[in-house]
């Protein structure tokens with residue numbers, strides 16, 4: 001058992017850190033405010049071989065490990081969380097489902113456009129009547145000759161107004177076993193998007209509508225019996241969520257630590273107050289605990305797909321740590337922490353959002369505990 005990053009991993013981490021500082025820091029924290037998608041940063045990531053890190057070289061990826069992707073997304077998040085969304089889309093999101101489950105057509109037609117940073121694909125799972133219970137989804141797909149016809153709607157689609165493709169989870173028949181997914185291009189007839197809405201962090205999301213939407217059947221990712229496989233790959237996305245959460249916690253902690261040394265009240269730096277020191281100790285403890293839960297899940301996943309148990313533990317731990325650390329960092333900053341002129345309120349809102357996005361790890365863990373299952 002080795003708790004250190006290897007020499008290669010440390011060199012890689014430092015190079016991504018430098019790239020992020022050199023290219024992404026100037027416009028960091030402005031993208032959501034200006035409602036722009038950082039396409040220019042997507043191109044920089046692609047040029048520097050930071051898209052599809054874990055995707056095999058024969059499919060156009062970098063042939064690296066999930067740990068490499070985690071190291072990189074954490075460094076980028078700490079400089080520019082919105083560029084980390086781009087990295088998430090190009091490494092952890094529905095792109096992984098095409099890489100793991102896609103046919104030759106999808107790998108040749110769609111994957112290169114995602115890897116080059118030309119466009120993104122989003123996961124279209126949530127529906128008005130199917131949130132935590134993705135098993136209840138109502139969007140349907142039926143084969144019609146060489147095409148598949150989709151009907152239904154999706155909500156909360158992150159960056160859906162910018163995406164060129166959607167990984168649409170749908171039913172090909174009755175019951176959960178009939179669930180699968182179709183990759184739908186934004187140009188498909190019968191497809192439309194709702195108005196742009198916002199989460200409390202300023203991140204945008206849109207509703208997606210499929211009204212006899214037709215695509216060639218080559219775009220089917222998984223038809224019946226796809227649910228379990230789709231979910232296994234979705235655990236990669238959850239580890240991206242967990243990694244960004246942990247990075248936000250680290251950033252908030254570093255900001256808080258610096259502030260306690262610089263800010264003076266009652267004629268001394270506030271780091272000298274024991275109440276503040278205890279807060280910092282608890283923040284640090286939670287960060288270190290979450291790091292090892294996350295890294296364990298990721299190292300195990302590099303031997304295959306992440307297990308549902310490890311990903312749930314990692315997501316739950318990192319989400320709660322990020323929310324806690326950002327909350328305490330805001331308190332330590334006083335009025336500056338609350339002001340939207342400073343990044344902490346944004347970081348808190350992002351961390352809070354990640355607790356809801358990607359489903360309910362605690363529910364899964366409760367079910368596993370109740371069944372006495374190990375699921376390894």
Ligand SMILES: Cc1cc2nc3c(=O)[nH]c(=O)nc-3n(C[C@H](O)[C@H](O)[C@H](O)COP(=O)(O)OP(=O)(O)OC[C@H]3O[C@@H](n4cnc5c(N)ncnc54)[C@H](O)[C@@H]3O)c2cc1C
Pocket residue numbers: 122123124125126127130131132133154155156157158199203353354356357358359360363
């Ligand atoms: C920032 C953000 C980004 C998102 N991006 C996307 C995206 O790109 N694509 C996409 O498809 N979706 C996305 N979502 C939607 C997200 O997946 C859903 O919000 C989430 O799955 C919860 O579903 P819901 O909102 O319908 O809440 P519900 O499922 O209605 O849950 C309501 C409440 O009930 C609780 N609850 C539900 N079931 C149980 C249970 N069994 N036991 C105990 N409590 C329970 C929940 O914890 C919650 O507190 C995003 C959400 C957020 C916040």
